Amino acid sequence: MTKKILSFNKAYQLKETALTIGFFDGIHLGHQELIKEVVNSKYVPAVLTFSTDLKSIIQHKKEQLILTESEKEGLLSSLGIQQYYVLPFSKEVMSCSPSDFLNFLTSLNAKEIVVGSDFTFGKNAAGKADLLNELKNRNIKIVIKDLLEVNNEKVSSTTIKNYLRLGQIEKANSLLGYHFFYESEVVKGLQNGRKLGYPTANMNQSDEKINLPDGVYKTQTEIDGKTYPSMTNIGTHPTIDQLDKGIIETNVIGFDGNLYGKTIKVSFLSFLREQVKYKSLEELKNQLRIDKDNCR
Numbered sequence: 001m002t003k004k005i006l007s008f009n010k011a012y013q014l015k016e017t018a019l020t021i022g023f024f025d026g027i028h029l030g031h032q033e034l035i036k037e038v039v040n041s042k043y044v045p046a047v048l049t050f051s052t053d054l055k056s057i058i059q060h061k062k063e064q065l066i067l068t069e070s071e072k073e074g075l076l077s078s079l080g081i082q083q084y085y086v087l088p089f090s091k092e093v094m095s096c097s098p099s100d101f102l103n104f105l106t107s108l109n110a111k112e113i114v115v116g117s118d119f120t121f122g123k124n125a126a127g128k129a130d131l132l133n134e135l136k137n138r139n140i141k142i143v144i145k146d147l148l149e150v151n152n153e154k155v156s157s158t159t160i161k162n163y164l165r166l167g168q169i170e171k172a173n174s175l176l177g178y179h180f181f182y183e184s185e186v187v188k189g190l191q192n193g194r195k196l197g198y199p200t201a202n203m204n205q206s207d208e209k210i211n212l213p214d215g216v217y218k219t220q221t222e223i224d225g226k227t228y229p230s231m232t233n234i235g236t237h238p239t240i241d242q243l244d245k246g247i248i249e250t251n252v253i254g255f256d257g258n259l260y261g262k263t264i265k266v267s268f269l270s271f272l273r274e275q276v277k278y279k280s281l282e283e284l285k286n287q288l289r290i291d292k293d294n295c296r
Helices: 029-039 054-059 069-078 091-095 098-107 129-138 157-165 169-176 192-196 281-295
Strands: 002-005 017-021 044-050 083-087 110-116 141-145 181-185 201-204 215-223 226-235 247-252 263-273
Touching: 017 029, 029 044, 029 110, 029 141, 069 083, 069 181, 098 110, 098 129, 110 129, 129 141, 157 169, 169 263, 181 201, 201 263, 215 247, 215 281, 226 263, 226 281, 247 263, 263 281
Parallel strands: 002 083, 017 044, 017 110, 044 083, 110 141
Antiparallel strands: 181 263, 201 247, 215 226, 215 263, 226 247
16 A cells, blocks of 8 residues: 655546545444445546544544554554545645545546445534535545444544443454554563463553453463454552553463564453452462453
């Protein structure tokens, strides 16, 4: 997949594309419907998205995301997107008129544009999805898809984030269409897990990505293209050497090797239990044995 950072007031000579537009936080089942539409087109499948600070600027606060930028790129590529355009959310973009944005889209040489029915653009979101139909006069095919519902619930990034914050992993995954995951480099911890007989691969929590509630989760971990069952603790491990800041600790079942400095992907299947401060290390070990059996 080729990535290109765009400028709002610049002419481009780009390939003829089928272009879907949106922020695509999470690339959930609704987003995937838009992506399928452009991938099945006769034109080069492309995505136009916005810089990750878009929601933070609109809502005047730091917004945690379901996917980091690198995770989003990897997922889009795996779904068949070949051209990835990023439009920084500049003052020009924020203040542009709907007609200015339509002219910008025309400059991208898109022959087909696919959006959801809730798509808006231009200053104060004045441009609605139906306004894109004006581009038909410029020989651009417009496809506006209805919002997807699963079990009578609208699939949206906001709904998914609410489920994740509550630790309701399975509900979030049912709307994502894949298992929510963290993908990051393994860092050195205190190695207490190794002393207990449960060595862990540790990852720092991200300020950019949404954090799950503290607790123990059933997970699976991908290492060098191979997937292993695993159990993951998120929190400050209060029983032994309590930390000031939470960490993600994963015991990979069936793997024996050094993971320091390696990037791994930990996918979350379900929430097992809340974080507990145990009275003794023996009590903690007994609980870890139960957790491991539940994760095999």
